[in-house]
Amino acid sequence: KAGVTQTPRYLIKTRGQQVTLSCSPISGHRSVSWYQQTPGQGLQFLFEYFSETQRNKGNFPGRFSGRQFSNSRSEMNVSTLELGDSALYLCASSLAGTGTNTEAFFGQGTRLTVV
Amino acid sequence: GEDVEQSLFLSVREGDSSVINCTYTDSSSTYLYWYKQEPGAGLQLLTYIFSNMDMKQDQRLTVLLNKKDKHLSLRIADTQTGDSAIYFCAETGAGSYQLTFGKGTKLSVIP
Numbered sequence: 455k456a457g458v459t460q461t462p463r464y465l466i467k468t469r470g471q472q473v474t475l476s477c478s479p480i481s482g483h484r485s486v487s488w489y490q491q492t493p494g495q496g497l498q499f500l501f502e503y504f505s506e507t508q509r510n511k512g513n514f515p516g517r518f519s520g521r522q523f524s525n526s527r528s529e530m531n532v533s534t535l536e537l538g539d540s541a542l543y544l545c546a547s548s549l550a551g552t553g554t555n556t557e558a559f560f561g562q563g564t565r566l567t568v569v
Numbered sequence: 570g571e572d573v574e575q576s577l578f579l580s581v582r583e584g585d586s587s588v589i590n591c592t593y594t595d596s597s598s599t600y601l602y603w604y605k606q607e608p609g610a611g612l613q614l615l616t617y618i619f620s621n622m623d624m625k626q627d628q629r630l631t632v633l634l635n636k637k638d639k640h641l642s643l644r645i646a647d648t649q650t651g652d653s654a655i656y657f658c659a660e661t662g663a664g665s666y667q668l669t670f671g672k673g674t675k676l677s678v679i680p
Contacts, residue, residue, distance in 0.1 A: 458611075460611075485666070487666065487667065487668075489668075489670075496670060496671075496672045496673065497657065497659075497668075497670040499667040499668065499669070502666040502667060504666070509666045510665065510666040510667050512667065544611055544612065546612075546668075551666040552600070552661040552665070552666055552667060552668050557614055557617065558602075558614065558668065559614060560604070560611040560612040560613070560614070561611050562610060562611040563610075563611045
């Protein structure tokens with residue numbers, strides 16, 4: 455079966471712009487979560503959605519937002535981009551969410567570079 | 570906040586066993602995971618263990634959990650050059666819906 459698909463794979467944006475990243479989970483999975491990976495901070499949790507509802511949110515400013523659609527696909531948006539937002543953004547999909555008896559599978563990520 | 574610690578580097582010879590260690594602080598952790606990340610790639614789930622288990626074996630991989638000491642280890646038997654990657658330990662608590670990751674251990678396999 456198809457894995458987790460993230461688009462685009464690479465993105466270059468200018469400071470002050472906004473960006474939208476997309477994640478299509480594995481078919482049948484209803485939980486999608488997002489993580490930011492940087493060399494300095496490592497992997498940090500952004501937010502998690504299940505059946506279009508945000509169930510948990512990490513410690514990121516309000517410029518970072520997300521949503522989930524009825525087909526479980528999810529998008530995350532970053533407004534007013536800063537240089538420090540340059541990172542690999544990873545999406546994870548699972549049946550019911552991490553912390554339940556299900557595995558979480560990650561996509562290849564979107565590499566965002568802010569210049 | 571809760572924390573997950575790993576050593577940053579490990580170097581082993583091809584054919585030897587590798588042991589990657591991890592400690593965590595959250596006493597309510599219910600699931601503990603090991604992920605592998607190769608250069609330019611996302612995270613590949615290797616295995617996970619429920620907190621009421623002491624050990625889990627899956628082919629060349631053995632996971633040991635000492636819940637009292639909050640210590641998790643991943644043993645890779647007969648390590649191959651293809652095992653060279655960064656290995657992340659992660660934990661999650663029941664109902665938290667988020668993974669807390671360590672900084673990752675870079676495994677280098679010497680031919």
